[in-house]
Amino acid sequence: MARVIGLRLLGSIGAVFGATILAFVIMRLLPGNPARLILGPLATQHAVSSLSQEIGLDKPIYVQYWRYISDFFQGNWGYSYSDGESVRQLIGERAPATIELAIYSFAFTILAAVGLALASTYRHRPITDRIVRGASYLGFGTPPFFLALLLLIVFFKTFHLLPGPEGRLGVEATPPPAVTRMYTVDALLAGQLGTFWEAFEHLILPSLALGISSFSFLVRLLRANLLEVSREPFITVARGKGLRRWTAFRRHALPNAFLPTLTAGGLVLGEFLAGSVLIERVFNWPGVGSLVFDAIVKQDYAIVQTFILLSAVMFVLVNLVVDLLYAVIDPRVRIPSVASA
Amino acid sequence: MDELALSVRGLSTVYETGQATVHAVRDVSFDLKATERLGIVGESGSGKSALALSILGLIEAPGRVLAGEILLDGGRDISKLSDRQLSAIRGKEIALVLQDPSSALDPVKTIGAQIVEAITVHEPGLRRAAARKRAAELLREVDISQAERRLDDYPHQYSGGMRQRVAIAIAIANNPRVLIADEPTTALDVTTQAQVLALLDRLVEQHRTAVILITHNLGIVSDFCDSVAVMYAGRLVETSGVDHIFISPTHPYSEALLKCVPNPERLAEGPLPAITGFPPDLAKLPTGCSFAPRCPVGRDLPRCHEETPEPHRVIGAAGAAEVECHFAEQRIAEVRV
Numbered sequence: 072m073a074r075v076i077g078l079r080l081l082g083s084i085g086a087v088f089g090a091t092i093l094a095f096v097i098m099r100l101l102p103g104n105p106a107r108l109i110l111g112p113l114a115t116q117h118a119v120s121s122l123s124q125e126i127g128l129d130k131p132i133y134v135q136y137w138r139y140i141s142d143f144f145q146g147n148w149g150y151s152y153s154d155g156e157s158v159r160q161l162i163g164e165r166a167p168a169t170i171e172l173a174i175y176s177f178a179f180t181i182l183a184a185v186g187l188a189l190a191s192t193y194r195h196r197p198i199t200d201r202i203v204r205g206a207s208y209l210g211f212g213t214p215p216f217f218l219a220l221l222l223l224i225v226f227f228k229t230f231h232l233l234p235g236p237e238g239r240l241g242v243e244a245t246p247p248p249a250v251t252r253m254y255t256v257d258a259l260l261a262g263q264l265g266t267f268w269e270a271f272e273h274l275i276l277p278s279l280a281l282g283i284s285s286f287s288f289l290v291r292l293l294r295a296n297l298l299e300v301s302r303e304p305f306i307t308v309a310r311g312k313g314l315r316r317w318t319a320f321r322r323h324a325l326p327n328a329f330l331p332t333l334t335a336g337g338l339v340l341g342e343f344l345a346g347s348v349l350i351e352r353v354f355n356w357p358g359v360g361s362l363v364f365d366a367i368v369k370q371d372y373a374i375v376q377t378f379i380l381l382s383a384v385m386f387v388l389v390n391l392v393v394d395l396l397y398a399v400i401d402p403r404v405r406i407p408s409v410a411s412a
Numbered sequence: 413m414d415e416l417a418l419s420v421r422g423l424s425t426v427y428e429t430g431q432a433t434v435h436a437v438r439d440v441s442f443d444l445k446a447t448e449r450l451g452i453v454g455e456s457g458s459g460k461s462a463l464a465l466s467i468l469g470l471i472e473a474p475g476r477v478l479a480g481e482i483l484l485d486g487g488r489d490i491s492k493l494s495d496r497q498l499s500a501i502r503g504k505e506i507a508l509v510l511q512d513p514s515s516a517l518d519p520v521k522t523i524g525a526q527i528v529e530a531i532t533v534h535e536p537g538l539r540r541a542a543a544r545k546r547a548a549e550l551l552r553e554v555d556i557s558q559a560e561r562r563l564d565d566y567p568h569q570y571s572g573g574m575r576q577r578v579a580i581a582i583a584i585a586n587n588p589r590v591l592i593a594d595e596p597t598t599a600l601d602v603t604t605q606a607q608v609l610a611l612l613d614r615l616v617e618q619h620r621t622a623v624i625l626i627t628h629n630l631g632i633v634s635d636f637c638d639s640v641a642v643m644y645a646g647r648l649v650e651t652s653g654v655d656h657i658f659i660s661p662t663h664p665y666s667e668a669l670l671k672c673v674p675n676p677e678r679l680a681e682g683p684l685p686a687i688t689g690f691p692p693d694l695a696k697l698p699t700g701c702s703f704a705p706r707c708p709v710g711r712d713l714p715r716c717h718e719e720t721p722e723p724h725r726v727i728g729a730a731g732a733a734e735v736e737c738h739f740a741e742q743r744i745a746e747v748r749v
Contacts (some may be wrong), residue, residue, distance in 0.1 A: 195473030316420035402566040
């Protein structure tokens with residue numbers, strides 16, 4: 072087990088290193104002098120060269136790289152050119168909204184995918200199976216922002232069932248006292264059930280829209296795995312022992328079918344945590360995605376660069392966790408097999 | 413000795429896919445006495461495994477058992493029981509060993525957990541420690557050394573032969589009346605095959621278990637079984653004591669099958685003969701005798717292609733047999749001459 076952890080950890084460090092190199096090189100390949108970019112076309116040559124010196128552009132490339140990564144990992148992410156705020160503070164303010172949405176969307180995706188995959192494979196139900204497969208194709212083919220608009224038209228505009236694109240809470244509501252800054256969690260901590268419900272309602276449509284394509288992907292993967300595993304002889308053996316159908320399925324088919332899904336689930340969570348520019352736009356969600364969108368429009372490179380590197384690091388971390396979970400669940404990863412006894 | 417352990421009457425199983433109906437088991441009847449060992453022999457696709465699963469009520473959709481009675485201990489018909497009621501019988505009174513040991517065990521559960529499960533499912537009140545102790549005893553019984561320690565291993569840490577022993581340990585965990593072994597040694601190499609077969613032999617002797625051994629290997633039948641049923645296209649075409657089939661095989665298919673067994677004494681006769689043609693498509697069965705298109709006797713006889721043969725009871729040099737062939741009497745007389 073220690074060997075497995077060590078190997079995975081080394082792999083993750085390597086991946087983060089690769090990502091920083093890539094981000095660094097791309098930045099250097101961009102035309103123009105960053106100091107000139109910061110100061111604008113009207114600055115004097117003298118001002119540009121003194122800024123260059125100040126931010127270390129005259130140092131050798133490896134020194135620049137070292138400063139780049141040590142700054143990044145110390146949280147010195149620079150300042151937004153457009154409004155002068157520190158990038159760390161800007162991202163810190165927006166992250167809870169994105170993380171909360173990601174968690175809810177992930178929960179919806181997993182629950183719906185598991186539920187529907189089970190419904191379409193447990194026992195022979197050709198019609199249910201066909202409906203689930205059809206739905207997953209539809210979900211796969213529908214662009215999330217289009218679905219987001221569709222959901223708004225149906226649930227907000229036509230039937231007034233759920234709130235419209237007004238962000239995390241209604242305009243008149245006050246956020247709960249900040250602890251985690253995830254509104255549903257904070258509202259519960261403060262005992263404000265009304266606020267919790269309002270925050271929850273605001274999460275429903277964005278979660279659906281964000282999760283739909285991952286859901287379609289997961290449900291198909293899970294369905295195929297479940298079908299394959301439930302045909303395995305060890306399921307027949309389990310039934311032959313006298314286990315009821317569901318018991319055999321739950322104890323022996325599910326754990327084996329979930330293994331490949333774990334990897335896919337990690338990828339999905341990583342994607343959600345990076346935030347979705349389009350979904351956050353449509354729902355006026357004050358998350359990292361919309362921050363980055365604005366930054367791109369304003370050519371605010373400090374924000375964009377930090378975001379890219381942060382996403383990479385987070386992706387690697389999520390996958391590290393998945394790999395370790397894998398080793399915990401699957402003994403074939405953890406324990407080497409006997410060559411042949 | 414003569415009490416019946418299992419009696420199957422008119423069992424038929426079909427698989428219904430959208431376009432075709434595959435008749436995997438067709439009107440199969442046989443008796444299995446307590447401690448008897450019946451070999452069921454046939455080519456791949458003759459319906460042997462479907463028969464095994466039908467007896468246990470484990471046919472999965474789109475397959476289903478059409479008709480038939482399965483009488484346990486000569487009395488109770490278990491074919492009409494609900495899945496819940498059948499679960500109490502599976503593993504407890506009728507147990508199953510499958511062909512491929514590499515896929516018969518759950519790869520993510522320990523060997524111990526998988527044996528314990530077989531015990532506790534029929535004794536829900538049993539304490540963990542007690543069940544574990546029984547599991548270790550079972551492992552020792554199937555000749556796995558350091559049983560206590562190896563309970564915590566996973567299947568991929570066992571060799572193929574050891575996994576098949578574990579499968580056997582699971583099957584005998586509750587002292588079943590009947591053990592159905594579906595090609596239990598086919599996936600093993602020859603020396604392991606012999607060991608596993610010897611183990612099975614010893615255990616069923618000790619536990620006084622009746623066995624249905626499904627195989628395509630006539631050699632195993634002659635070593636292990638008391639009686640034999642030859643299966644062709646979903647039917648048992650010849651049922652007899654084990655000696656009969658080797659001394660006076662009466663159904664032309666049994667005879668042909670026997671000729672395909674390698675025999676050093678017949679090396680001089682040239683290459684091993686093969687049965688010409690292929691088994692019939694179980695979705696498009698011919699009328700008359702299913703073997704007629706390949707049969708050296710009836711290939712050109714209209715009767716064989718039109719009329720389904722009834723079971724004929726004949727007495728050969730090595731005892732009685734039931735043979736589904738129009739010419740059973742004639743053929744047995746010829747063999748005797």
